[in-house]
Amino acid sequence: MPSRSASAVTGDTPAIVLSYDVHTAWLNTAAMRRLGVAKDRTDLPFGTAAVDPETGEPTGFVKVFAIKGLSRDGHRALRELGVPWASPDRQYGRLAKSLDDAIGFGITTVVEPQDSLDDLELYERARAEGRLRSRIVAALFHPRGTTEEELDAFAAAARMYAGDRLRVGPLKLYIDDVVEPRTAALLEPYTGCGAHRGETFYPAEEFAELLAGLDARGFQCFVHATGDRGIRTVLDAVEHARTVNGPRDARHQVVHVECLDPADVPRFAALGVVACMQPRHCAPEIAGPGQDWAENVGEDRWHKAWPMRSLAEADAVPAFSSDWNVAEMDPMIGIYTAVTRRPLDGGAPWQPAETVDVATAVYGYTMGSAYANFLEADRGSLTVGKAADFVVLSRDILAVAPDRIPGTVAETVVVAGEVVHRAGRPDPL
Structure with a gap:
């Protein structure tokens, strides 16, 4: 406007x-x-x-x-x-409402991907007021220009908040922006925009040295990358870090993986990089034909859009999420989209060759996400010895037709063996 x-x-x-x-x-x-x-x-x-x-x-x-x-x-x-x-009270109100929504949707661990040190007191307040019913993993934002002193403060916060209910530690970085306003970094120019192909926030060599330095300090990095050139820049940086520091179980993440060149698909598994993706983003009514994403990228590159099946077949670890509040928080909507690539009204699919089956989609929201955050030993599956975090759904989404997955309700939600939510009970238990 x-x-x-x-x-x-x-x-x-x-x-x-x-x-x-x-x-x-x-x-x-x-x-x-x-x-x-x-x-x-x-x-x-x-x-x-x-x-x-x-x-x-x-x-x-x-x-x-x-x-x-x-x-x-x-x-x-x-x-x-x-x-x-931007006021603290408004910020806390948004957090508290989102935490209530998360537990209502059966999300027993929430990954908040971009916090500052100032935000940690909001989680403390939520815990004191009984609103922290889901477990939290909070990543601290590392904008360009972050100092060594600030990194020391991030490391101190990670030591202070290392519990199973509230854990701080990963760092959030950006290599590019987003496709819709043509600010993601593409390998080839945007359709109808001359030579414009977007920019990375760092020169490739600088970003590679930055990530290697963070990797050497033991930080896990969540890197926002949507364009194929942005994603390649991140993968190149991880490869450089492994060369400089030696391989380690870092589980760095590329967050979004929206437009991925096929040549880079096998590099995720080879480099131990997690593909953190948001299935709802690729819904036709959001990104498909006639929408800014599809028109900006151009039809000849649509095959690069959210290649979930290609990544799964190449043994990449998928970690699925909502990107709330960009898309609906409900995992059922994300699972439906991953499985069908259709609009919620059941219209035609977009890029159906990259759909996955329901079991793969559920894995992305459970074990894949647990692994992505070093939590697979105690979360992500119903296994003897793990934490009793689970949800009872109103229908078996592995057995019903995909169009019945949306609308499936979390009837009972349990965290650490305690019932924290029942459908029809709007107030915290």
């Missing part, structure tokens, strides 16, 4: 509208004025303001909000500028 159109609706009230994936923001004129966006000030603590190519004036469109706006510094800047969305 251009700022002029937004201003016609909102007047002098500052307004920020976030895209569904939180990677882009739109500001009206009042918000640009309030947040200090100007012709000579487009590199902002919370994003990068786009400008009109003819006038150089900001349009109200702000890119890379998820990287800069959700960083520790970006969040603090928004809070200091009085943006209500």
